[in-house]
Amino acid sequence: MPEYSPSADRKTVVVGKAICRLVAVAPWAWPLVGSSVGRFFDHAAAGWDERTSAGSAGHLATLAAGLDSLQSKPERVLDLGCGTGAGTLFLSREFPTASIRGLDLSESMIRQAQGKIGLDPEGRVNFRVGDASGLPFSDDSFDLVTQVNLPIFFREIARVLRPGGGLVIASSHGDQTPFSTPESLVFRKLASRGFGSIGSGTAGEGTWISARLEEQS
Ligand SMILES: C[S@@+](CC[C@H](N)C(=O)[O-])C[C@H]1O[C@@H](n2cnc3c(N)ncnc32)[C@H](O)[C@@H]1O
Numbered sequence: 001m002p003e004y005s006p007s008a009d010r011k012t013v014v015v016g017k018a019i020c021r022l023v024a025v026a027p028w029a030w031p032l033v034g035s036s037v038g039r040f041f042d043h044a045a046a047g048w049d050e051r052t053s054a055g056s057a058g059h060l061a062t063l064a065a066g067l068d069s070l071q072s073k074p075e076r077v078l079d080l081g082c083g084t085g086a087g088t089l090f091l092s093r094e095f096p097t098a099s100i101r102g103l104d105l106s107e108s109m110i111r112q113a114q115g116k117i118g119l120d121p122e123g124r125v126n127f128r129v130g131d132a133s134g135l136p137f138s139d140d141s142f143d144l145v146t147q148v149n150l151p152i153f154f155r156e157i158a159r160v161l162r163p164g165g166g167l168v169i170a171s172s173h174g175d176q177t178p179f180s181t182p183e184s185l186v187f188r189k190l191a192s193r194g195f196g197s198i199g200s201g202t203a204g205e206g207t208w209i210s211a212r213l214e215e216q217s
Pocket residue numbers: 004037038041042054080081082083084086087103104105106109130131132133147148149150151179
């Protein structure tokens with residue numbers, strides 16, 4: 001697979017988006033591509049922040065705008081595909097009393113993220129290796145799930161979110177983001193998994209979608 005960068009070449013965008021579309025409509029196919037995706041990001045981890053400007057205002061603008069739309073005060077937050085942890089650490093600053101978990105397929109990414117945890121005596125922020133297609137958390141564990149630039153596993157997100165919990169899906173370069181899913185497909189899948197209050201918008205060069213898992217009546 002070609003190397004990712006925010007100004008990715010056409011082939012990278014086409015391959016990444018094809019994987020995201022496949023996973024959205026046929027999540028059972030993930031094992032066919034998951035290990036190549038993991039290897040790809042393991043190789044991409046060195047120098048990731050410098051190459052992609054991860055953690056810059058531009059990179060975080062879509063996540064921030066999606067959070068604004070939800071107006072949540074979560075206690076337990078999960079950041080999927082956290083990469084080197086830029087978004088996860090932003091969440092920990094936004095929600096200074098919440099417990100924040102960052103999860104990523106790539107060990108190299110997680111190693112870098114762990115290196116960024118400063119003084120955290122209460123162990124509020126934690127990074128771990130894991131696969132978003134089969135999350136190592138029990139049902140209803142979180143009241144906010146976020147993800148920036150990776151395939152979406154709708155069923156797992158709905159399983160680990162508490163009813164009423166919020167979701168933000170951010171694509172930092174809109175539909176030119178290599179790992180992004182078409183908005184119309186995301187809307188359909190969210191509705192079919194019990195999400196409501198679905199909103200979307202643009203911020204900087206990117207786009208965001210937010211939603212809430214509906215309470216059962
Ligand atoms: C394009 S990077 C984005 C990283 C980070 N969110 C950022 O914005 O800098 C996508 C990340 O998602 C991770 N990823 C892809 N598929 C995943 C999966 N099924 N489970 C967990 N992480 C995954 C990759 O390892 C990679 O670190």
